[in-house]
Amino acid sequence: MYSIPQPFTLALVLIASIACSQHSPNPESSNGEFSDHGSSNANTPEEQSGLITLTSVGQEKRFILRHPNQRRWNGRLLVAAHGGTGGPSLSADGVEIGTAETSLDDLIGEYAIEDGYAYASVDRDGVGATAQGLAVVKEFAEAIRERAEKTLGRNVEQMYLVGLSMGGGIARYAAEDPETLFDGIVIVAGSGGDLGTQIDRLARRAALWPRIDPRTHPGLPDDAPAVLAYAATGAGTPVAARPLWPFIGASASPESLQRTLLAYGVEGLSVSQLENFRVDDYAERPGFLERLQASDTSGQVQVPTLEVVGTFDDFVLPEILAYKRKVLANLDSAHYHRLYQVKTAWHISREDDALEGFRYRMGRMGFGPEVQQAAGEFGSYMLAAREALDFLDRWVTEGVSAPPDQEIDGNVANIGRLQG
Numbered sequence: 567m568y569s570i571p572q573p574f575t576l577a578l579v580l581i582a583s584i585a586c587s588q589h590s591p592n593p594e595s596s597n598g599e600f601s602d603h604g605s606s607n608a609n610t611p612e613e614q615s616g617l618i619t620l621t622s623v624g625q626e627k628r629f630i631l632r633h634p635n636q637r638r639w640n641g642r643l644l645v646a647a648h649g650g651t652g653g654p655s656l657s658a659d660g661v662e663i664g665t666a667e668t669s670l671d672d673l674i675g676e677y678a679i680e681d682g683y684a685y686a687s688v689d690r691d692g693v694g695a696t697a698q699g700l701a702v703v704k705e706f707a708e709a710i711r712e713r714a715e716k717t718l719g720r721n722v723e724q725m726y727l728v729g730l731s732m733g734g735g736i737a738r739y740a741a742e743d744p745e746t747l748f749d750g751i752v753i754v755a756g757s758g759g760d761l762g763t764q765i766d767r768l769a770r771r772a773a774l775w776p777r778i779d780p781r782t783h784p785g786l787p788d789d790a791p792a793v794l795a796y797a798a799t800g801a802g803t804p805v806a807a808r809p810l811w812p813f814i815g816a817s818a819s820p821e822s823l824q825r826t827l828l829a830y831g832v833e834g835l836s837v838s839q840l841e842n843f844r845v846d847d848y849a850e851r852p853g854f855l856e857r858l859q860a861s862d863t864s865g866q867v868q869v870p871t872l873e874v875v876g877t878f879d880d881f882v883l884p885e886i887l888a889y890k891r892k893v894l895a896n897l898d899s900a901h902y903h904r905l906y907q908v909k910t911a912w913h914i915s916r917e918d919d920a921l922e923g924f925r926y927r928m929g930r931m932g933f934g935p936e937v938q939q940a941a942g943e944f945g946s947y948m949l950a951a952r953e954a955l956d957f958l959d960r961w962v963t964e965g966v967s968a969p970p971d972q973e974i975d976g977n978v979a980n981i982g983r984l985q986g
Contacts, residue, residue, distance in 0.1 A: 611679045614717070615667075618688065618709065622701035627691060628667045631710055632675070633684035633718060640682030641723035642959065643714050645707045645748070646670040647699075647733030649755075649920065652691040656923040663922070665689050672919060673754070674728055677952045684718065686710040695735030695757050700743070703727070703736050707747050724962055728752040728955065731881070731913065738889075741871040742864055750870040750958045754951045755913050759885030760892065761862040762845045765826060767884055769843040770799040771818035780812065781932055802884030803877065809940035810912050812933050813924065814880050830857040865892025867899040870961045872954040872968055874947050876911025876976070883907075890971075904968045906954065908976040911945035915976075918948075945976040 612633055617626040633639055652666035667689040668675075675685045688706040693699045711722050727748040729737030734756020741751045777783070777792040786793060788805045797805045800815065820840045827833065827843070831853050835843070848854050875886050886905070893903045914920050925938040957968040 612717075614713070618706065620688075620702055620705050620709075622705045623693060623698065625691075627702070627706075628665055628689040629687065629706065629710070630667050631684065631686040631713060631717075632679050633714065634679060634682055636718050636720075638682055639684060639718050641720070642682070643684045643686065643711055643722045643725045644674070644678045644955070645703065645710065645725065645727050646675060646685065646687040647703050647727065647729035647736045648687060648689070649731030649733055649914075651694045651732065652689045655920065656926050660926045663919070666691065669920060670728070670730060670733075672917070673730065673915065673948055674752075674951055674955065678955065681956075684714045684722075686714070695732040695739070697739075699732075699736045700739045703740065704747055724749045724959070726750050726752065726955070726958060726962075728754065728951075729756060730754045732757050734758075734882075738863055738871075741867050741869060744868055746868055748869060750962045751872070752951065752954045752958055753871065753873040754947065754954075755875050755879055755882055756873065756886065757882055758863050758889075759882060760888035761858050763885045763888040765823075765858075766843070766845050767800065767802060768818055768823055768826060769840065770796075771801075771815055772820050772823050773841040774800045775815040775818055779816065780937070781816075801880040803880045807878035807880065807910075807912075807944075809937070810878055810944065811880055812937050813928060813931075813941075816931055816933075830854055830861070863889060863892070865889060865894075865899055866896055867893060867902040870902050870958055870968070872904045872906070872958050874906050874908060874950045874954055876908045876913065876915075876945055876947055877973065878910050878944055879913045881913040904954075904957075905971045906950055907973045908945055908947040908950050909973060911947040911976050912941060914941065915946045915948050916942045916944060917946060947976050950974060950976055 612635065614631045615629060618629050619626050648666040648669045650666070654662040655664040655666065655669055656662060667687045670687060675687070678685045686706075688702065690699060690702050693702050707725065707727070711725055715721055725748055727737050727740055728751070729735070731754075734753040735758035737751050737753045738756050738758045740746050740748055741753070774792065774796045778786055778790070778796050780786070788808060793805060793808065796811070796815070797803065797808070801807065801811050803810075820837065823840055823843065824833070824835070827835070832848060832851065845858070873886065875883055877883065890903070890905050893899045914924060921942050924941055928938045960966045961968050
């Protein structure tokens with residue numbers, strides 16, 4: 567039976583700190599009332615927003631549903647799963663500038679609506695890339711589909727899911743769910759790729775980052791052995807991405823590794839054992855691999871799934887590459903999955919307003935302006951994410967397979983060029 571993975575303990579906590587029942591909710595109830603902020607202008611999207619009660623968490627959650635008018639609606643509904651666990655979005659000064667149900671507007675929401683989609687998102691506000699996170703997204707998708715059909719006067723023909731970061735982890739679980747609600751999925755910088763890779767990389771970061779931390783080792787050259795070792799096994803990205811390393815690097819520690827391993831039955835390791843930890847070295851420990859496998863993703867993709875990640879993404883890139891290997895081990899999954907790697911793009915695209923919140927947290931971690939600004943000076947995956955949605959829809963509705971896996975330039979829209 568399909569089992570939803572449990573939290574990937576440390577990485578999901580880190581990603582959460584930086585972003586982000588069988589009964590359907592009653593959208594008409596006084597506790598979950600939709601409010602309509604529509605416009606009479608035929609070219610202006612209509613919006614419904616407010617609170618919705620979700621039984622999967624027993625709470626009200628903020629949501630938005632936006633759509634063009636009936637004439638322009640293309641019959642598609644795009645549901646978005648935001649990064650992190652949700653809640654307030656922060657400026658670089660730590661001031662609240664919004665909440666998570668609108669956080670993917672700039673990446674994909676506005677584009678989708680302009681293209682004729684209905685678009686919806688819910689602020690999970692405290693729920694990450696877990697079984698509960700998937701339950702929240704599924705319950706919301708069912709409720710908002712019904713609402714969209716009622717509002718627009720006809721059935722939703724295709725429903726897609728797009729997820730960023732931790733929301734990408736939820737989208738990954740949905741892609742593997744044999745009972746998935748979605749006709750296709752786009753994953754952007756998604757978590758949950760491969761648990762063994764994640765733990766090994768955490769161990770390497772905890773051991774190696776203190777040797778290259780710019781706060782204590784300023785001026786260390788790029789060709790220093792410690793820097794090269796960190797690039798290869800800690801970051802999993804090239805040395806050229808070094809200005810982007812501090813955020814994730816400084817978040818790793820022996821204590822965080824201990825907490826992660828404890829969740830899988832490994833405890834009592836010495837400092838030296840933690841510094842040199844490798845999953846394979848503990849394969850014979852009773853129950854360890856079994857617990858890992860029970861919590862890990864399988865790579866068994868059930869629906870067309872297009873994945874976008876930056877080549878400088880030290881949050882998730884190595885795990886996503888490991889995930890691709892799992893997908894390729896199954897011919898049916900390989901047919902359904904595409905991976906597009908965007909040159910020099912980081913975990914958050916350079917034009918994303920979420921960078922402000924990252925910079926605020928970097929300042930609190932003791933990193934200066936040069937580190938804070940670096941996050942916005944590299945590649946962009948925004949065009950690739952939008953193109954992925956276009957190719958996904960063509961695949962689902964016309965049967966035209968998406969272009970093959972490839973590395974692309976994020977500054978131009980060019981995923982399709984390899985297909986001619």
